[in-house]
Amino acid sequence: MTKRLPWNRENRWRWIDTLLAAIVVIGALLYVYELMVGSRGLQVDYIAANYGQYLRAVTVNLYMTTVAFVVGMTVGFFLGWLRTIRSVPVKKVIRDYTALADASSRSPFVRSGMLALTVAWTGVKYLVRRIGDAYVEIIRGTPLFVQILFAWSILVVNFPGLFTNPSSVAFTAGLVALTANTAGYQAEIFRAGLQTVHSGQVEAARALGFSRLGAMRHVILPQALRLIVPPLTNEYIGLFKASTLVFILGVQTEITFVANKNAFAGHVFEIFAIVTGIFLLITVVLAKVVQALESRFRIPGLGIQQTRSERHRARPAEVP
């Protein structure tokens, strides 16, 4: 009896498919190479001699990114927390208060005073939340480019005595703008993460006698962090990419070398290769790390995949 193996034919197809795919990919790479290098030939010694310069430049970017990211995270966390405050209609506040106060037997004078305080406190909460909203909306609604120029203008016009040389003005302005920017974006990530953790969890924690901070520390954060880490890492990658923008103020980064085409005339492809190599190495490696982390720390039942198992069989899109 001959045993039929119907998947054999599929396997052959797969093989041809793979071969074609490889041909297309390599062909595309060769095409770009040919157009940019042509008959000139790749100058490996140029790369060998100059890559160090670019690596040093990229450390400036990494340094700025990291400082801005860490400071921005602190600001962003509290901002995000602020934005989870629910806005309660004044009518409801008054109704709730009177309903509660009816039970107690205080004098009407004290009662109206307390009511005013309660309403005022609600107003303060509303205002604080709205300021947080406005900050996030402004940061997310305008380009980082403009934010950097704005920060630089403020430093130059309002604090002219603070800096002695122009490059430190530029560096500080870049750092301030990057920090303010990432704080806005991270606030949004924290808000989404905190809000995703079910409010029942807070209730349960407070019922056990946790304080507001304690509930945050021991119950909500451990859950929210798992949801937050992937978008936060994506934010780091995005910020690293965005940090190239400080070049417009003249901070020395690898971009500065690229932008100066004349100085590197004749080595178009070599520069392209070095810069692309450095960036792809950092961003792609980081992205893979996120994927690994995500699957490593996933808790069954927590997260978007599980609650929507029917539909979300794949990772949802990363937050850009």
Place this chain on the structure above:
Amino acid sequence: MIRVEGIHKYFGTLHVLRGISLDVEKGEAVVVIGPSGSGKSTLLRCINLLVEPDEGRVFLEGTQVNRADIRREWVRQQVGMVFQSFNLFTHLTALQNVMLGLTQVKGISKDVAATKARQLLARVGLAAKEHAYPAQLSGGQQQRVAIARALAMDPKAMLFDEPTSALDPEYIREVLDVMTALAREGMTMIVVTHEMGFASSVASRILFMDTGMIIEEGTPDKIFHHPEHERTRSFVDKILR
């Protein structure tokens, strides 16, 4: 009506169907039972060619349909299918779900299709729910819409793939009632189910499948009370107890 001859199906190295042959007469209701992974669902999918059998022949009213020159879409129009997980089109209302096949596959005008769809929804007892989206319906209601959607194509036969196993207990009855009525009207049906009450009252024949083969077939009485094979007996014992 439906005849299947010596069907084999492989998924990779997995031999899912090992030479199944089956003949279903017009108006017959055949119930297929068997442990999970025994190939029941694959058998149903081979009949309407959602899954292409690797070997063997499938006949519909005497015509072999798993031939290269027969359009698969045509075959599937002739045979309706109801799924375990309903698979109602999430973005469409109940009425639109029933209409879609009529307007897009059969090319019927919207007005005529809507009238027909309303009749079918009324028949499954959901006339009031025509503008509800699947997410707004209970499991039992969703499955009844799915039955109406399949019936709208005027199928010659219906395939039911565990239509009640994803339902909460309180909704099983309403779906089975619709299916029973359908069988009484003389619809040719092949039903994969573990609802023994339904099987014994409606089925003309019961097939017991295991490891990709039909182990035993016969009347409900024979399979449930006097099974010949040891495997059938132990399976029936498990689901009846």
Place this chain on the structure above:
Amino acid sequence: MDTAAPARTERPRARLVTPTTALRGAEIAAGATLAILFFQEFLQFSLFDPNLWLAYGPIFLGGLGGTIRFILLVIPISVILGFFLGWARISLHRVLVWPVTMFVDFFRGMPPLVLVIFAFLFGDDLIPQAIKDRLLAGIPLRVVSVTAAALAIAFHSAAYQAEIFRAGFQSVPMGQLEAAQALGMKPWQAMRWVVLPQTFRLSLPPLGNELAVVIKDTSLLAAVAGGEIVSRSQNFAGTLSISGYPVEWLFAIWTAVAISYFAATFTVTRLLLVLERRFHTPGLEAVSI
């Protein structure tokens, strides 16, 4: 069964402006005014200085026109390209998947600014000579280079949108396709009537965010003096001290530019929200964090 009923099968229209949204709009307008007044007070400038607008107005309007032109060029290209790239990525054929993955990984991994500068400097070299001779003859090199830079932004965004659409496609369960086939639909019919409508709804919210990002990314063209609002304003700002204008105008200029971008992103995200509400279907909400 009431057969006399009209065959009303289209979805009931959702109300787009409700009292809540109107209140929210008023709140936003008040907030924006307060924010601007606060900035003016804090940084000692005035956005309503007639001298400023005499000098800067034409530059501002010209730059605004340039930016809008770039947005109108970049958004359609990026959405169409992103959609088909996302579709190709879920293909079973490696011939499609591998090149698309390479494209997406490259453009997502590179900073858009670097892409813009590369495209501006070397975009011209990447176009084959034959095409240059036939189609681009007589077009100045500068125009070609700036367009290449704009295309780099479009490609960068297309790579992100490919991921959005891919997730949208993959979020539609296999059972939906199976049910469509079981009704006798041809593959393209199942795609058109069952898969695409769901992908579209699931992709809308993240797409709104991404379009806001593209709009902001057009500001990167200033790095190559693309002639849009940031580069023109930068030029003007650079001449402030030479022309003897007050240095506080810097703030006015950048506030005006920021407001324009804010208005643009705000409009686009709200438009997408309106679309989202218009096509809202229970059970088809995209989840994004």
